[in-house]
Amino acid sequence: MTYILALDQGTSSSRSIVFDARGQVVAMAQRELTQHYPQPGWVEHDADEIWESQLATAREALVRAGLQARDIAAIGIANQRETTLLWDRRTGRPLHRAIVWQDRRGEPLCAQLREHGHAEAIRHSTGLVIDSYFSATKLRWLLDHVNGAHVAAARGELAFGTVDSWLIWKLTGGRVHATDVSNASRTMLYDIRHNTWDPALLALLHVPDSVLPQVLPSSQVFGECDVEWLGGAIPIAGVAGDQQAALFGQACFDAGLVKNTYGTGCFMLMHTGGRFENSTHGLITTAAAQLGRGGASQPQYALEGSVFIGGAVVQWLRDGLQAIRSSSEVQALAESVPDAGGVTFVPAFTGLGAPYWDANARGAIVGLSRGSTAAHITRAALESIAFQSTALLRAMASDALAAGGTAPRELRVDGGACVNDLLMQFQADLLGIPVVRPRVTETTALGAAGLAGLATGVWQGQDELAALWREERRFEPTLTPAQAAERMGAWEAAVRQARAA
Helix, strand or coil, X not given: CCEEEEEEECCCEEEEEEEECCCCEEEEEEXXXXXXXXXXXXXXXXXHHHHHHHHHHHHHHHHHHCCCHHHEEEEEEEEXXXXXXXXXXXXCCECCCEECCCCCCCHHHHHHHHHCCCHHHHHHHHCCCCCCCCHHHHHHHHHHHCCCHHHHHHCCCEEEECHHHHHHHHHCCCCCCEEEHHHHCCCCCEECCCCEECHHHHHHCCXXXXXXXXXXXXXXXXXXCCHHHXXXXXXXXXXXEHHHHHHHHCCCCCCXXXXXXXXXXXXXXXXXXXXXXXXXXXXXXXXXXXXCCCCCCCCCEEEEEEECCCCHHHHHHHHCCCCCCCHHHHHHXXXXXXXXXXXXXXXXXXXXXXXXXXXCCCCEEECCCCCCCHHHHHHHHHHHHHHHHHHHHHHHHHHHHHCCCXXXXXXXXXXXXXXXXXXXXXXXXXXXXXXXXXXXXXXXXXXXXXHHHHHCCCCCCHHHHHCCCCEEEEECCCCCHHXXXXXXXXXXXXXXXXXXX
């Protein structure tokens, strides 16, 4: 049997998963990633720790599976997107810690870009709104604040990349500096209509093109892993940003299919096929995973909405409020009360993402009374994940209908928090459509594996991959539309308070 090794480098951990040709998990290894918070609003990762933890889990997964490099047909990479790295091409040493997608230090520059009227041009080219979430202002900060970086970059001595580029560089011993279209589309420097770096945006942000990686389709051989790392020269054949990888892993290959990943943040994507569609409801247009030679190499797009604080609110309950000792306790504590007791929690710790896009919003807990307990706050925290995701799907449905399409008929879910039945049921109640959880919830890694397997002949086409997708549980809505609207009304009222804080 042929196997694929998927590297799933996320915000909170590095994981490696071995899949067989049936799309089943054979073995897995995981290591947590240290979070660095130099000052409020700043979030960093150690670039060397990203690499070392990812390599360690890859080796461990192969040992657990009882496999060697010769058994692995290909490596697929899925990665936390927008997180920005800059390193020396000669030594391979990072110039600074990686600036994580959650980091807000680029907001002053974003404000300048908005004030100077660049929003429409950036949206037209990249599909994105101006926000420090994306890589461009993080890269500009590094060039401005690392001593000598601008000069070194101008000389061609530096390499910029998102996490996928960093891992490819390390795996290939510095021979390959590349990314895929889905990750490039998250930089706010890439023209997704024409599949090329945008020279006007590079000039606007004073980014020399010498630092940029080559952009390739998501399913294609990028290069070979050095023998020293895993014991063999395994082709790296599939690369995608984690959310586009999850869209692919959920077999959402056709326009109108929607998935939501419940991770540190929540990320909802609706495939729109080959159509570039601008949202009128605060969503962004992004590149979906694109197949290489022998496949549908034309551009593929998706509408996306991002919730900055999803599962991270559970970490805050544990580490900040200390309401629970471990994340596994959250469902039991939330279920110890019949409802949130009128409490609404808006976890805008790093501002609000789509469809609000308010970098200045701050977290708020409203509706507290003398009878409120840690259990009520915990339940409200869980519900906040569903409320934010419902706002996203409603925006997507409005955009789809305006474009002559149809509203989504179901939501496919994945990510760590999708195992929480209470959360999934409440999500279905608010949406008024079924929420469907697959048997294999590791869809981010599965998507990376699928892309790598298509490029190396493990699977012959997307139809073969779609046949591997299986439903585990379907959550049907139990609230009436009027009840769901009432709950959403309370949420929107709380959001207004958070935005006014």
